[in-house]
Amino acid sequence: MPSDAIRTAATAAPRINLGYIVLVAVAAALGGLMFGFDVAIITGAGPFIEARFGLDALGLGVAFSALLFGCGLGAAASGLLVDRIGRKALMIAVAVAFGVTTVLTGLAPGFAAFVAARFLGGLAVGAVSLVAPMYVSEITPARLRGRMGALYQMAIVTGILVSYLINYALRDFGPDAWRYMFFTGAVPALLYLLLVMTVPESPRFLVQKGRDTEAAFILDRIGGADGASAxxxxxxxxxxxxxxxxxxxxxxxxxxxxxxFVLAILIHLSGINTVIDYAPTIFKSAGFTLDAALFSTFIVGGANFVFTLLSFWIIDRVGRRGLYIWGSLGMAAALLGLVAAVLTGHFYGVTVLGLIVLYLLFFAACIGPVFWTLLPEIFPNGVRGRAMTVPVLTQWVANAVVVLLFPGVFHAVGQAATFGLLAAACLAQAVFALVFVPETRNRSLEEIAARWAGPRQ
Known part of the structure; x- marks a missing residue:
């Protein structure tokens, strides 16, 4: 279990209140569950929506990307709100918005209403993608921050896996099956609301607002350092x-x-959301029936979940920078394998499924957890909320553009060229990490901030 690895890391600092930290971090990180659910539930709903509204390739891209454009606006707004109303209040508001918009999506009478509801749901997803990893980073001692940060990515892939399971379970519920798929999102939204109501406010936000006594009390309860000194x-x-x-x-x-900013662009140019969102399309192009494609998509979600568990053991051992480099190279190798499969006439069946699972191994164990852990780590306390807006907004815009254009590009330039472009982005990501990304493992947020003020190390 991941908790064994966490406990081992915590033995060097006996005052750390491990149980309390895990409880609080899990509650906040579960925002990623709704993130993963909302992003991936349309994977199985897509074929039903396409038939229901008579969508062409562009219309399908709009249906899939509407949420993501809303995410961009939600991320931008939350960068201001998180420093005004606080981390906890924003997470509570997001939980309510999750529940309302997922029901509205399922009730949509036409395509315009569907797109509008998905866009509004994106506001909540964008907000939680900023506030949840930021909160976890601020509430966790340095030696545990990598593992606790990985909980957010774990929640995302859990949401993806749950949505795939729901999609497969409801596939035979007729032409309106997509409505029931979205309705189920109200359950995790309610769970998230109940949990975030129990967490304390971030001590760094409290200090920012002059509430030092409250901050010291929370820091003392967390342990690992004297609250007043912290x-x-x-x-x-x-x-x-x-x-x-x-x-x-x-x-x-x-x-x-x-x-x-650059990492936020590269993480989506390297193709992760095209694989997550359009998995049935990819599998159908490899010769799968719709039923087999949906089942294979569930296998992809399960692999994504299992591989993310690996990050709990390696993110605070190997470090952020090394994982980013090797993860990017592994993803590139898997995508180049898909290119070779197309060119040699072997783009079908188990070959395609195996290479996509290999691609997910490197993303889920390396890139995904590190990205959401690293972002809040590298910014100074005084500007973290606003600074986080830039990469979070950027990654949502990049995500939306890639998802919007993928169906057209996939059909226009072909399979080999599409996967080749994604592989090139993975290689660029590896080079960028090698040259520019710092190592933040086992450093406090204040120590990391000091690095930027001093000479380059």
Missing amino acids: VTEIRASLAQGKGSWLDLFHRDVRAPLAIG
Whole structure:
């Protein structure tokens, strides 16, 4: 179990309240469950929606990407709200929005209403993609932050797996099966709401608002450091910025902001959401029937879940930078395997399924957990909320554009060229990580922020 690995890491700091940290981190990270559910539930609903509304390739792209464009706006708005109303209040609002919009999507009477409901749901997904990993990073001691951050990615892939299971279970419920698929999203939304109501506010937000006594109490309960001393260190780090948008142009923020921006583009150019969202389309092009394609998609979700478990053991051992490099190279190799399969006439059956599972191994164990752990780590305390807006908004826009264009590109340029382009993006991601991404393992957020103020290491 991941908790065994966490407990081993915590033995060097006996004052860490491991049980409390895990409880709080799990509650917050479950925002990723709704993230994964909302992004992936349309995978199985897609063929039904395509038939129900008579969609062409562009219309299908709009149906799939509407949520993602909403995510971009939600991420932008949450960057401001997270520093005004706090991390906890924003997570509660997001949970309510999740439940309402998933029901509205299932009730949509026409395509325009469907797109509008998906867009509104995207506001909640975009907000949670910023606030949940940020909160987990701020509430967790340095030596556990990688594993606790990986819980968010674990929740995402769990949501994806659950949505695939629901899709497969409801596939024979007639032409309106897609409505029931979306209705089921109300259940995890309610679970998330109940859990986030129990968590404390982020101590770094409390210090930012001058509530030092409350922050020290929470930090003492977390353990691993003296609460009063930690508050002093946090307050000193806040001097690097007061949360103004102008602070994003400060020399200590420009470097991490550029790194986050580029990683946010590359993670989607490397193809993960095309594989997650359009898995049935890919499998059908490889000769699968719709029923077999949906079942294979469930296998993909299960593999994604299992491989993410590996990150709990390696993210705080290997480190962020090494995982990003090797994960990117592994993804590129799997995609080049798909190119070879197309060119040699072997793009069918188990070959395609096996190469996609291999691709997911490297993404789920390396790239996914590191991306959502690294982003909140690299920004200084005083500007973290606003700074996080840039890479989170960027990754949602990149995600939306890739998902919108994929059906047309896949049919226009062919399978080999499409997978070749994705492989090239993976190789670019590996090179960028090698040259620019810093190692943040076992460093406090304040130590990481100090790195940007000093000479390059």
